[in-house]
Amino acid sequence: MADRRPLRDHPLYQLTLVRYLEFLREPEAMFWTFIFPILLTAGLGLAFRSKPPEIAKLGVLEGPRSEAVAAALAADARVDVARLDDSAAAQRLRTGKIAVLVVPGPEGTVTYRFDDTRPDARTARALTDDILQRAAGRADPVAVSEETVRERGSRYIDFLVPGLLGMNLMGTGIWGIGFAIVDQRRKKLLKRLVATPMSRAHYLMSFVLSRFGYLVLEVAILVGFGVLVFGVPLRGSLGTLALASVLAGLMFGGVGLLIASRAKTIEGASGLMNLAMVPMWVFSGVFFNAANFPQAIQPFVQALPLTAAVDALRATMLEGATLSQLAPEFGIMAAWMVGTFAVALRIFRWL
Numbered sequence: 001m002a003d004r005r006p007l008r009d010h011p012l013y014q015l016t017l018v019r020y021l022e023f024l025r026e027p028e029a030m031f032w033t034f035i036f037p038i039l040l041t042a043g044l045g046l047a048f049r050s051k052p053p054e055i056a057k058l059g060v061l062e063g064p065r066s067e068a069v070a071a072a073l074a075a076d077a078r079v080d081v082a083r084l085d086d087s088a089a090a091q092r093l094r095t096g097k098i099a100v101l102v103v104p105g106p107e108g109t110v111t112y113r114f115d116d117t118r119p120d121a122r123t124a125r126a127l128t129d130d131i132l133q134r135a136a137g138r139a140d141p142v143a144v145s146e147e148t149v150r151e152r153g154s155r156y157i158d159f160l161v162p163g164l165l166g167m168n169l170m171g172t173g174i175w176g177i178g179f180a181i182v183d184q185r186r187k188k189l190l191k192r193l194v195a196t197p198m199s200r201a202h203y204l205m206s207f208v209l210s211r212f213g214y215l216v217l218e219v220a221i222l223v224g225f226g227v228l229v230f231g232v233p234l235r236g237s238l239g240t241l242a243l244a245s246v247l248a249g250l251m252f253g254g255v256g257l258l259i260a261s262r263a264k265t266i267e268g269a270s271g272l273m274n275l276a277m278v279p280m281w282v283f284s285g286v287f288f289n290a291a292n293f294p295q296a297i298q299p300f301v302q303a304l305p306l307t308a309a310v311d312a313l314r315a316t317m318l319e320g321a322t323l324s325q326l327a328p329e330f331g332i333m334a335a336w337m338v339g340t341f342a343v344a345l346r347i348f349r350w351l
Contacts, residue, residue: 011198015206020213022180037168037222044164045157045230056124057098059084065104072135073102078127099124108136152233153318161226162313163286166248168218170280170306173252174259174273176214177207181260182269185351194350204345208253215249223317235320244316244326247333248309254340255305261348280306308332 056079060070066083073081084092084101092098093113099121101113110132114121152158184190193203223241226232234241255276263269283297284290284306293301301307312329315321323330 011196012202012206012209015198015203016209019180019206019210034217034221037164037218038225041161041164041222041225042229044160045226053078054120055080056100056120056127058082058124058128059089059092059098059101061086061089061101061103063104065108069102069104069110069132073128073131075135076131079124079131100128102128102132152231153235157226157230158232158318159289159314160287161222161230161232162317163310165219165222165245166284166306166310166313167281167286168222169215169245169248169309170252170277172214172218173211173249174256174277177211177253177256178260178263178269178273179266180207181257182263182266185260185264185349186266190350200348200350201345204257204341204348207257208250208341211249211253212246215245218249219245232317234317236316236322240321240323240326241313241316243323244309244312244330247330247337248305248313251305251309251333251337251340254337254344257344257348258340261344280304283307285310303332305333305336308336 055077058073058079058081060066060073060081060083062083062085070081070083073079082092082098084098089098089101093101093115096118099114099118103111103113105111112125112128114125116122181190184193219241223232223234227234256273259272259276260269263272283293283301284304285301286306290301290307290310291298308329312321312326312333315326315329
Protein backbone atom coordinates (compact mmCIF):
# COMPACT_ATOMS: atom_id res chain seq x y z
CA MET A 1 0.00 0.00 0.00
CA ALA A 2 1.33 3.43 -0.97
CA ASP A 3 2.56 5.76 1.75
CA ARG A 4 -0.13 8.50 1.99
CA ARG A 5 1.54 10.57 4.69
CA PRO A 6 2.02 14.28 3.94
CA LEU A 7 5.47 15.02 2.54
CA ARG A 8 6.45 17.05 5.62
CA ASP A 9 5.89 13.95 7.79
CA HIS A 10 7.97 11.62 5.66
CA PRO A 11 11.26 10.54 7.32
CA LEU A 12 13.31 11.26 4.18
CA TYR A 13 11.93 14.81 3.96
CA GLN A 14 12.64 15.55 7.62
CA LEU A 15 16.12 14.03 7.48
CA THR A 16 17.02 16.03 4.36
CA LEU A 17 15.71 19.21 5.98
CA VAL A 18 17.91 18.51 9.02
CA ARG A 19 20.96 18.17 6.75
CA TYR A 20 20.30 21.65 5.32
CA LEU A 21 19.77 23.21 8.74
CA GLU A 22 22.96 21.65 10.11
CA PHE A 23 24.94 23.03 7.19
CA LEU A 24 23.49 26.55 7.48
CA ARG A 25 24.37 26.68 11.18
CA GLU A 26 28.07 26.04 10.51
CA PRO A 27 29.91 29.14 9.20
CA GLU A 28 33.06 27.05 8.67
CA ALA A 29 31.23 24.74 6.27
CA MET A 30 29.84 27.74 4.36
CA PHE A 31 33.36 29.18 4.02
CA TRP A 32 35.05 25.98 2.81
CA THR A 33 32.22 25.14 0.42
CA PHE A 34 31.59 28.52 -1.21
CA ILE A 35 34.23 31.12 -0.28
CA PHE A 36 37.47 29.14 -0.27
CA PRO A 37 37.12 27.87 -3.89
CA ILE A 38 36.65 31.46 -5.05
CA LEU A 39 39.75 32.63 -3.17
CA LEU A 40 41.77 29.71 -4.55
CA THR A 41 40.59 30.37 -8.10
CA ALA A 42 41.33 34.08 -7.79
CA GLY A 43 44.83 33.48 -6.43
CA LEU A 44 45.77 30.89 -9.06
CA GLY A 45 44.08 32.90 -11.78
CA LEU A 46 46.14 35.98 -10.97
CA ALA A 47 49.33 33.92 -10.72
CA PHE A 48 48.78 32.21 -14.09
CA ARG A 49 46.95 34.97 -15.95
CA SER A 50 47.85 35.79 -19.54
CA LYS A 51 51.04 37.83 -19.50
CA PRO A 52 53.38 39.31 -22.10
CA PRO A 53 56.20 37.02 -23.26
CA GLU A 54 58.81 36.65 -20.55
CA ILE A 55 62.18 38.32 -20.97
CA ALA A 56 65.05 35.81 -20.90
CA LYS A 57 67.68 36.64 -18.30
CA LEU A 58 71.19 36.17 -19.73
CA GLY A 59 74.70 36.70 -18.48
CA VAL A 60 77.86 37.33 -20.48
CA LEU A 61 81.15 36.39 -18.83
CA GLU A 62 83.63 39.27 -18.74
CA GLY A 63 86.47 38.84 -21.25
CA PRO A 64 88.04 40.15 -24.42
CA ARG A 65 84.89 39.84 -26.56
CA SER A 66 82.23 40.25 -23.87
CA GLU A 67 81.33 43.81 -24.82
CA ALA A 68 80.59 42.93 -28.45
CA VAL A 69 78.62 39.80 -27.53
CA ALA A 70 76.61 41.66 -24.88
CA ALA A 71 75.84 44.46 -27.35
CA ALA A 72 74.60 42.00 -29.98
CA LEU A 73 72.31 40.37 -27.43
CA ALA A 74 71.09 43.63 -25.89
CA ALA A 75 69.87 44.79 -29.31
CA ASP A 76 67.04 42.22 -29.03
CA ALA A 77 64.12 43.21 -26.79
CA ARG A 78 63.41 39.56 -25.85
CA VAL A 79 66.45 39.30 -23.57
CA ASP A 80 67.90 41.09 -20.55
CA VAL A 81 71.71 40.94 -20.56
CA ALA A 82 74.21 41.49 -17.74
CA ARG A 83 78.02 41.37 -17.97
CA LEU A 84 79.36 39.37 -15.04
CA ASP A 85 82.68 38.29 -13.58
CA ASP A 86 83.43 34.67 -12.69
CA SER A 87 82.05 34.66 -9.15
CA ALA A 88 78.92 36.67 -9.93
CA ALA A 89 78.20 34.55 -13.02
CA ALA A 90 78.54 31.29 -11.07
CA GLN A 91 76.34 32.59 -8.25
CA ARG A 92 73.54 33.83 -10.54
CA LEU A 93 73.59 30.68 -12.65
CA ARG A 94 73.48 28.49 -9.53
CA THR A 95 70.53 30.38 -8.05
CA GLY A 96 68.57 30.60 -11.29
CA LYS A 97 68.79 34.40 -11.59
CA ILE A 98 70.05 33.95 -15.14
CA ALA A 99 68.92 31.19 -17.49
CA VAL A 100 72.05 31.05 -19.67
CA LEU A 101 75.64 32.23 -19.23
CA VAL A 102 77.37 33.11 -22.51
CA VAL A 103 81.13 32.60 -22.44
CA PRO A 104 82.86 34.31 -25.42
CA GLY A 105 85.75 32.26 -26.80
CA PRO A 106 88.54 32.82 -29.28
CA GLU A 107 87.97 33.29 -33.01
CA GLY A 108 84.29 34.18 -32.67
CA THR A 109 83.23 31.08 -30.71
CA VAL A 110 80.90 31.07 -27.70
CA THR A 111 80.02 28.54 -25.03
CA TYR A 112 76.60 28.34 -23.39
CA ARG A 113 76.37 27.31 -19.77
CA PHE A 114 72.87 26.36 -18.60
CA ASP A 115 70.88 23.72 -16.73
CA ASP A 116 69.37 21.49 -19.42
CA THR A 117 66.73 20.16 -16.99
CA ARG A 118 65.08 23.60 -16.88
CA PRO A 119 62.69 24.20 -19.80
CA ASP A 120 63.17 27.98 -19.56
CA ALA A 121 66.95 27.53 -19.78
CA ARG A 122 66.67 25.39 -22.91
CA THR A 123 64.39 27.99 -24.49
CA ALA A 124 66.73 30.82 -23.52
CA ARG A 125 69.70 28.92 -24.97
CA ALA A 126 67.96 28.53 -28.34
CA LEU A 127 66.93 32.20 -28.34
CA THR A 128 70.46 33.34 -27.44
CA ASP A 129 72.01 31.28 -30.22
CA ASP A 130 69.49 32.60 -32.74
CA ILE A 131 70.28 36.23 -31.82
CA LEU A 132 74.06 35.76 -32.03
CA GLN A 133 73.91 33.80 -35.28
CA ARG A 134 71.78 36.50 -36.92
CA ALA A 135 74.08 39.22 -35.60
CA ALA A 136 76.98 37.36 -37.24
CA GLY A 137 75.23 37.45 -40.61
CA ARG A 138 73.37 34.17 -40.80
CA ALA A 139 70.74 34.11 -43.54
CA ASP A 140 67.78 31.72 -43.28
CA PRO A 141 67.19 29.77 -46.51
CA VAL A 142 63.42 29.64 -45.84
CA ALA A 143 61.44 32.85 -45.41
CA VAL A 144 59.07 32.58 -42.44
CA SER A 145 56.36 34.71 -40.87
CA GLU A 146 54.53 34.48 -37.57
CA GLU A 147 50.87 34.69 -36.60
CA THR A 148 50.25 34.67 -32.85
CA VAL A 149 46.95 33.19 -31.70
CA ARG A 150 45.63 33.64 -28.17
CA GLU A 151 42.20 32.12 -27.67
CA ARG A 152 40.19 31.45 -24.57
CA GLY A 153 40.44 27.80 -23.68
CA SER A 154 44.18 27.42 -24.16
CA ARG A 155 45.25 29.34 -21.06
CA TYR A 156 46.19 27.67 -17.81
CA ILE A 157 43.33 29.35 -15.93
CA ASP A 158 40.90 27.81 -18.46
CA PHE A 159 42.39 24.38 -17.75
CA LEU A 160 42.40 25.01 -14.01
CA VAL A 161 38.81 26.12 -13.27
CA PRO A 162 37.10 22.81 -14.24
CA GLY A 163 39.74 20.95 -12.21
CA LEU A 164 39.09 23.11 -9.16
CA LEU A 165 35.34 22.58 -9.60
CA GLY A 166 35.82 18.81 -9.61
CA MET A 167 38.12 18.98 -6.60
CA ASN A 168 35.60 21.10 -4.69
CA LEU A 169 32.77 18.68 -5.48
CA MET A 170 34.95 15.86 -4.20
CA GLY A 171 35.87 17.70 -1.00
CA THR A 172 32.36 18.72 -0.05
CA GLY A 173 30.94 15.32 -0.98
CA ILE A 174 33.45 13.24 0.96
CA TRP A 175 34.33 15.50 3.88
CA GLY A 176 30.90 17.09 4.30
CA ILE A 177 28.94 13.83 4.34
CA GLY A 178 31.53 11.58 5.94
CA PHE A 179 32.30 13.80 8.89
CA ALA A 180 28.62 14.47 9.62
CA ILE A 181 27.81 10.77 9.87
CA VAL A 182 30.87 9.87 11.95
CA ASP A 183 30.25 12.80 14.29
CA GLN A 184 26.68 11.64 14.89
CA ARG A 185 27.87 8.09 15.51
CA ARG A 186 30.52 9.36 17.93
CA LYS A 187 27.92 11.39 19.85
CA LYS A 188 25.58 8.37 20.06
CA LEU A 189 22.94 10.20 18.01
CA LEU A 190 22.64 7.30 15.57
CA LYS A 191 21.69 5.06 18.49
CA ARG A 192 18.66 7.26 19.08
CA LEU A 193 17.77 7.54 15.39
CA VAL A 194 17.71 3.78 14.94
CA ALA A 195 14.72 3.63 17.33
CA THR A 196 12.65 5.92 15.08
CA PRO A 197 10.43 4.80 12.14
CA MET A 198 13.23 5.46 9.69
CA SER A 199 15.03 3.05 7.40
CA ARG A 200 18.77 2.92 6.81
CA ALA A 201 18.17 3.86 3.17
CA HIS A 202 16.22 6.99 4.18
CA TYR A 203 19.01 8.10 6.48
CA LEU A 204 21.76 7.66 3.91
CA MET A 205 19.67 9.04 1.04
CA SER A 206 19.01 12.24 3.01
CA PHE A 207 22.70 13.08 2.81
CA VAL A 208 22.74 12.48 -0.93
CA LEU A 209 19.63 14.58 -1.56
CA SER A 210 20.91 17.44 0.56
CA ARG A 211 23.92 17.63 -1.77
CA PHE A 212 21.69 18.93 -4.58
CA GLY A 213 21.08 22.29 -2.95
CA TYR A 214 24.75 22.86 -2.13
CA LEU A 215 25.82 21.59 -5.54
CA VAL A 216 23.77 24.14 -7.47
CA LEU A 217 25.37 27.01 -5.55
CA GLU A 218 28.88 25.51 -5.72
CA VAL A 219 28.79 25.13 -9.48
CA ALA A 220 27.05 28.44 -10.15
CA ILE A 221 29.43 30.44 -7.96
CA LEU A 222 32.69 28.89 -9.14
CA VAL A 223 31.83 28.66 -12.85
CA GLY A 224 30.26 32.13 -12.79
CA PHE A 225 33.35 33.58 -11.14
CA GLY A 226 35.65 31.97 -13.70
CA VAL A 227 33.55 33.11 -16.66
CA LEU A 228 32.94 36.68 -15.48
CA VAL A 229 36.32 37.49 -13.92
CA PHE A 230 38.80 35.49 -16.02
CA GLY A 231 36.79 34.94 -19.20
CA VAL A 232 36.89 31.15 -18.93
CA PRO A 233 34.88 29.76 -21.87
CA LEU A 234 31.69 27.78 -21.41
CA ARG A 235 31.29 26.16 -24.82
CA GLY A 236 29.06 23.25 -23.80
CA SER A 237 25.40 23.44 -22.87
CA LEU A 238 24.37 24.33 -19.35
CA GLY A 239 22.33 21.14 -19.23
CA THR A 240 25.37 18.98 -19.95
CA LEU A 241 27.42 20.87 -17.37
CA ALA A 242 24.63 20.47 -14.81
CA LEU A 243 24.37 16.73 -15.46
CA ALA A 244 28.14 16.26 -15.16
CA SER A 245 28.14 18.22 -11.90
CA VAL A 246 25.20 16.30 -10.44
CA LEU A 247 26.76 12.95 -11.30
CA ALA A 248 30.07 14.06 -9.79
CA GLY A 249 28.40 15.36 -6.64
CA LEU A 250 26.35 12.20 -6.12
CA MET A 251 29.35 10.00 -6.86
CA PHE A 252 31.52 11.70 -4.26
CA GLY A 253 28.59 11.66 -1.85
CA GLY A 254 28.50 7.89 -2.26
CA VAL A 255 32.23 7.68 -1.57
CA GLY A 256 31.72 9.76 1.59
CA LEU A 257 28.90 7.48 2.73
CA LEU A 258 31.03 4.40 2.15
CA ILE A 259 33.97 5.80 4.12
CA ALA A 260 31.71 6.78 7.02
CA SER A 261 29.69 3.55 7.08
CA ARG A 262 31.93 1.91 9.71
CA ALA A 263 34.27 4.59 11.06
CA LYS A 264 33.70 5.39 14.75
CA THR A 265 36.13 8.26 15.34
CA ILE A 266 36.91 11.52 13.57
CA GLU A 267 40.57 10.53 13.41
CA GLY A 268 39.75 7.20 11.77
CA ALA A 269 37.41 8.81 9.26
CA SER A 270 39.96 11.53 8.47
CA GLY A 271 42.61 8.91 7.72
CA LEU A 272 40.30 7.00 5.41
CA MET A 273 39.24 10.18 3.61
CA ASN A 274 42.83 11.24 3.05
CA LEU A 275 43.64 7.74 1.83
CA ALA A 276 40.88 8.08 -0.77
CA MET A 277 41.45 11.71 -1.76
CA VAL A 278 45.24 12.15 -1.86
CA PRO A 279 45.78 9.77 -4.82
CA MET A 280 43.08 11.66 -6.72
CA TRP A 281 44.66 15.03 -5.92
CA VAL A 282 47.92 13.73 -7.37
CA PHE A 283 46.82 11.60 -10.32
CA SER A 284 43.50 13.01 -11.55
CA GLY A 285 44.70 16.02 -13.51
CA VAL A 286 43.42 18.88 -11.40
CA PHE A 287 46.52 21.06 -11.79
CA PHE A 288 48.20 19.37 -14.78
CA ASN A 289 47.26 16.91 -17.49
CA ALA A 290 46.82 13.35 -16.20
CA ALA A 291 48.23 12.09 -19.52
CA ASN A 292 51.69 13.08 -18.24
CA PHE A 293 51.80 9.93 -16.11
CA PRO A 294 53.36 6.75 -17.58
CA GLN A 295 51.19 4.69 -19.89
CA ALA A 296 51.48 1.70 -17.56
CA ILE A 297 49.39 3.37 -14.84
CA GLN A 298 46.89 5.10 -17.14
CA PRO A 299 44.17 2.45 -16.56
CA PHE A 300 44.39 3.19 -12.82
CA VAL A 301 44.41 6.97 -13.41
CA GLN A 302 41.43 6.89 -15.78
CA ALA A 303 39.39 4.71 -13.39
CA LEU A 304 39.65 7.22 -10.53
CA PRO A 305 36.39 9.06 -9.75
CA LEU A 306 37.98 12.52 -9.84
CA THR A 307 39.62 11.85 -13.22
CA ALA A 308 36.25 11.07 -14.78
CA ALA A 309 34.65 14.12 -13.15
CA VAL A 310 37.40 16.55 -14.16
CA ASP A 311 37.59 15.18 -17.71
CA ALA A 312 33.81 15.54 -18.13
CA LEU A 313 33.72 19.08 -16.72
CA ARG A 314 36.76 20.17 -18.74
CA ALA A 315 35.44 18.67 -21.98
CA THR A 316 32.07 20.34 -21.46
CA MET A 317 33.42 23.80 -20.66
CA LEU A 318 36.41 23.99 -23.01
CA GLU A 319 35.46 21.70 -25.91
CA GLY A 320 31.67 21.88 -25.95
CA ALA A 321 31.41 18.08 -25.66
CA THR A 322 27.99 16.49 -26.11
CA LEU A 323 26.33 13.83 -23.96
CA SER A 324 27.34 11.07 -26.36
CA GLN A 325 30.97 12.18 -26.28
CA LEU A 326 30.93 12.14 -22.48
CA ALA A 327 29.42 8.65 -22.25
CA PRO A 328 32.66 6.99 -20.99
CA GLU A 329 33.14 9.55 -18.19
CA PHE A 330 29.45 9.43 -17.26
CA GLY A 331 29.60 5.63 -17.19
CA ILE A 332 32.55 5.65 -14.78
CA MET A 333 30.84 8.18 -12.50
CA ALA A 334 27.55 6.27 -12.53
CA ALA A 335 29.34 3.03 -11.67
CA TRP A 336 31.12 4.64 -8.72
CA MET A 337 27.88 6.29 -7.54
CA VAL A 338 25.79 3.11 -7.62
CA GLY A 339 28.56 0.88 -6.32
CA THR A 340 29.56 3.00 -3.34
CA PHE A 341 25.99 3.70 -2.25
CA ALA A 342 25.03 0.03 -2.56
CA VAL A 343 28.02 -1.12 -0.50
CA ALA A 344 27.50 1.66 2.06
CA LEU A 345 23.85 0.65 2.47
CA ARG A 346 24.85 -2.97 3.02
CA ILE A 347 27.67 -2.49 5.53
CA PHE A 348 26.42 0.62 7.37
CA ARG A 349 26.41 0.36 11.16
CA TRP A 350 24.42 2.55 13.52
CA LEU A 351 26.82 2.03 16.43
